[in-house]
Amino acid sequence: MEETKVKNKRLERKEETRRRILEVAKELFLKHGYDEVSIRKIADKLAISPTTIYLYYKDKGDVIYALHQEGFKSLAMQFDVLRNVDEPFERLKAMGRIYIKFALDNPDFYELMFIMKEPIDFVNRSCASEWEEGGAAFGALVNTVADCQNKGYFSSIELHAMALYIWSTIHGICSLKLQGHLDHVVKEHLPNQENTSTLESAFNTLISVIKGIK
Amino acid sequence: MEETKVKNKRLERKEETRRRILEVAKELFLKHGYDEVSIRKIADKLAISPTTIYLYYKDKGDVIYALHQEGFKSLAMQFDVLRNVDEPFERLKAMGRIYIKFALDNPDFYELMFIMKEPIDFVNRSCASEWEEGGAAFGALVNTVADCQNKGYFSSIELHAMALYIWSTIHGICSLKLQGHLDHVVKEHLPNQENTSTLESAFNTLISVIKGIK
DNA sequence: TTAAAAATATTAACACTGTTAATTATATTT
DNA sequence: AAATATAATTAACAGTGTTAATATTTTTAA
Incomplete structure (x- = not known):
C-alpha cells in the first residue's frame, strides 16, 4: 500500500x-x-x-499549446459575469465588449488563441474531435444568439451563420487592431480619431446594424 | 557622357x-x-x-516587405475588373468576393498582407505617413461604400465606420479560415457543411444584413 | 544497509537561423 | 597598367529547437 x-x-x-x-x-x-x-x-x-x-x-508547440489553453480558461472566466445578464441582446452586447477588452488587455494571449496557427494545429492534430475550451466559447455565443432569435432579433437568419458572422466581425476588428493593420488606415482616413475609439465605433456599427434586423 | x-x-x-x-x-x-x-x-x-x-x-524584414508590396499590387490587379461594375452595391459585393477569392487562392500572401505583424511594422517604421498600396486598397472600399450611400444604402451610418466594419467582417472570416480556427468550430457546430461554403454563408449573411439597412 | 533498477536531469552535439566584420575578387576610372 | 570604387565572399557570433548519450538522483528489492 x-x-x-x-x-x-x-x-x-x-x-x-x-x-x-x-x-x-x-x-x-x-x-x-x-x-x-x-x-x-x-x-x-x-x-x-x-x-x-x-x-x-513534447516540444515547444506543446508549451505554447498549454498557454493557449490557459488563455481560453481566462476568457471563460471573464465571460462568467454574463450569467447575470438576462436580456439576450444585452448579453450579446456585453459578450462582445468582454471579448474586445480581453483582446486589448491580453494581446499576446489573443494572438496565441485566435491568430497563430501553431497552437490550433496542435489541437487539430492531438484531440481528433472534442476540444472543450474552444467549443464552449463558441457554444456560448451560439446560445446567446439563439436566445436573441427567440426574442425576435435577426430571426430570419440561420443560427450558426449569424453566430459565425458576429464572431468574424469582432475578431476581424480585434485582429486588425492588434496586428497593427489599423494604424495606417486610421492615420490616413480617420485622423482626429483616437486609437481605442476606432474599435468602439466599429463595434457600435455592428450592434446598430444587427439590432435592426428582423 | x-x-x-x-x-x-x-x-x-x-x-x-x-x-x-x-x-x-x-x-x-x-x-x-x-x-x-x-x-x-x-x-x-x-x-x-x-x-x-x-x-x-537591409534585412529579412525588408525582403518580406517587398513580397508584401507584391501582394498588394496583385490584389489591386484583381480589383481592376470592378471598374466594369457600375451599380455600387453590386460592386461592393463583387469586391468582397474578389477579396475572399484572393485570400483563399493566396493564403501565404494574405498572411503576409493582413495577418503578420512584421511587414506592416516595416511600413509603419519606414514611410512615416504615405503608403500608397495600402491606402489605395482601403480607399477603393471607402469610395464604393460612399457610392452605395448615395444610392440610399446604409446612409444612416458614418462612412468610414461602415467601411471599416465591412472590412473587419470579411477579414475576420478569411483570417479565421486561413489560420485554421474554423475547422474545429465547423466540425462541432456545423457538421454536414462543406469547407468553402462556411465562408460563403458568412459572406452572404453580411450582404443580406447590410442590404436591409436604410 | 547495500545493491539493482528506475526515474530524472545533464552535457555535448547537430543542424539550423539572422546578421556583421574583415577580406578577397571584379569591374571601372585615371 | 595602376589606382580606385564596387561587389561578393569567407569566417564568425550569438542565438534557435531538438536529440542521443551520459551522469545523477531517487526508489525498490535483497
Whole structure:
C-alpha cells in the first residue's frame, strides 16, 4: 500500500514541475511577447537544463499549446459575469465588449488563441474531435444568439451563420487592431480619431446594424 | 557622357539582381510557406552567398516587405475588373468576393498582407505617413461604400465606420479560415457543411444584413 | 544497509537561423 | 597598367529547437 503513495507523490512532483515550467513560460510570454519565449530562456530562469523541459513537454508547440489553453480558461472566466445578464441582446452586447477588452488587455494571449496557427494545429492534430475550451466559447455565443432569435432579433437568419458572422466581425476588428493593420488606415482616413475609439465605433456599427434586423 | 551610361548600366544590373533575389524569395515563399523562407535558402537557390542578399535588402524584414508590396499590387490587379461594375452595391459585393477569392487562392500572401505583424511594422517604421498600396486598397472600399450611400444604402451610418466594419467582417472570416480556427468550430457546430461554403454563408449573411439597412 | 533498477536531469552535439566584420575578387576610372 | 570604387565572399557570433548519450538522483528489492 506504500508503493501507490510513493507513486502518487512522484506524480504530484512531476505535475508540480510541469506547472512551474508553464508558469515561467507564461511570465516570459507576457513580459516579452511570443518571439522572446525560447526553451533555453525558460530553462535559464528555472535554473534547469533546457533538455529537462522536453521531459515535461513534447516540444515547444506543446508549451505554447498549454498557454493557449490557459488563455481560453481566462476568457471563460471573464465571460462568467454574463450569467447575470438576462436580456439576450444585452448579453450579446456585453459578450462582445468582454471579448474586445480581453483582446486589448491580453494581446499576446489573443494572438496565441485566435491568430497563430501553431497552437490550433496542435489541437487539430492531438484531440481528433472534442476540444472543450474552444467549443464552449463558441457554444456560448451560439446560445446567446439563439436566445436573441427567440426574442425576435435577426430571426430570419440561420443560427450558426449569424453566430459565425458576429464572431468574424469582432475578431476581424480585434485582429486588425492588434496586428497593427489599423494604424495606417486610421492615420490616413480617420485622423482626429483616437486609437481605442476606432474599435468602439466599429463595434457600435455592428450592434446598430444587427439590432435592426428582423 | 560615357560615365553616366556606365552608371546606368550598373544601376540596371543592381536592380536586376534585386529582382532576381525577390523572385526566388517569392518562389520559396509560395512553395513552402513563410517559415521555410530563410536567407540562406534563397542564397543557395541563386548560387550566391547569403551575405550578398544583405547588399540588396537591409534585412529579412525588408525582403518580406517587398513580397508584401507584391501582394498588394496583385490584389489591386484583381480589383481592376470592378471598374466594369457600375451599380455600387453590386460592386461592393463583387469586391468582397474578389477579396475572399484572393485570400483563399493566396493564403501565404494574405498572411503576409493582413495577418503578420512584421511587414506592416516595416511600413509603419519606414514611410512615416504615405503608403500608397495600402491606402489605395482601403480607399477603393471607402469610395464604393460612399457610392452605395448615395444610392440610399446604409446612409444612416458614418462612412468610414461602415467601411471599416465591412472590412473587419470579411477579414475576420478569411483570417479565421486561413489560420485554421474554423475547422474545429465547423466540425462541432456545423457538421454536414462543406469547407468553402462556411465562408460563403458568412459572406452572404453580411450582404443580406447590410442590404436591409436604410 | 547495500545493491539493482528506475526515474530524472545533464552535457555535448547537430543542424539550423539572422546578421556583421574583415577580406578577397571584379569591374571601372585615371 | 595602376589606382580606385564596387561587389561578393569567407569566417564568425550569438542565438534557435531538438536529440542521443551520459551522469545523477531517487526508489525498490535483497
